[in-house]
Amino acid sequence: MGETNGVNGHSKNGRSFQTVMEDLSKRILNVRRPADFVAVLIYGVPIYSTIRIGIEAGIFDLLAKAGSSLTAEHIAETIGEAVGDPDPKDIERRDFVVRNLRVLAALGLVDETSPFTYHVNELTLALADPGLNAGISQVYHGVMGPRSTMAQMITYAKERGWKAPDTALDGPYQRAHEIKGMSTFEHWVKCDPEQMSRLNASMQGMQANFTHWMEWFPKEALFGSGERTPETFLVDVGGGYGHDISALAATYPDEPIRMVLQDLPGVLEEGEERRKQAGQVLDSRIQRQPHDFFSEQPVKGAEVYYMHKILHDWPDKDCIIILERIRDALAPGSRILVNDCILLNQGCPLR
DSSP, rough: EEEEOOOTTTBBBBOHHHHHHHHHHHHHHHOOOOOHHHHHHHHHHHHHHHHHHHTTTTTTHHHHOOSEEEHHHHHHHHHHHHHHHHOOTTHHHHHHHHHHHHHHHHHTTSEEEEEEEEEEOOHHHHHHOOOHHHHHHHHHHHHHHHHHHHHHHHHHHHHSSOOOOOOSSSHHHHHTTTTTTSOOOHHHHHHHHHHHHHHHHHHHHHHHOOGGGGGOOOHHHHHTTTTOSSSOOOETTTTTTTHHHHHHHSSTOOOOOOOEEEEEEHHHHHHHHHHHHHTTOHHHEEEEOOTTTTTTOOOOOOEEEESSSOOGOHHHHHHHHHHHHHHOOOOOOOOEEOOOOOSSSSOOOOO
């Protein structure tokens, strides 16, 4: 493609820098799966909020002025000092810093020199420039509006002194919709069921574009020794429309096992309606059971209690409650199988 002349913006073979960049972008699109591209679009708006937090909390400015690598602990303590709360042992603020810097590093806006340690680069300097970051803040504020969830991410984080949320009942979504005391999922079920439908359809659609865990998870690890013969083999806790449990049934069509699909009543009903529209039926070995995973687990002593992308949606204290409900239902030999996101300490990708 030729070398680029930084003075006039043209390469030596006459192509403009803009043309070269457009060509590179098209080549990248050609090697990226369509589902991956759509995923970038889905997460694009929250990513914008992360950049705005980097500006408002002073993270870009702090790295730009440091000139050397800074740890997450140092950044957390420094921005804590700026709000009059410089507790070096504040886990919630450190978690907030790490969560946001994971995204910023994945975008290349900061460099990671080692786990939880960050360094300035050219893009960091650009975002620390008051003239450039003012444009981001101006557009963000103008487009998002003060009552949007994205705008409330900034307001809420500022009010908490740049700390991670510690409850699912009070956060940016709750502030934007004036529903403090109600989780996002509860609000969707009661007031905006279409959003819950979109969530479940999205999870099902995304899963269809990636290798299912049934294709690589060892059968012997799933079924165990076979010495136990519980009434129920597997309980899919919060299993949505049943895409995972249906895949299990399809993978092992001859296994005489009983399975239970649990979720909120509205989710199960919609899943059944979607199957009818598609001319599909739920495997006869699968029983649908309305259940809130914060309540007592009604199925006792199953072989496997399975959760797919459940725990990452909830604060630690709520995750403990969810797991305790399952723990209380376990029998000797029962297992909890968690299929969820594991984030790298360094080099964490966006997806």
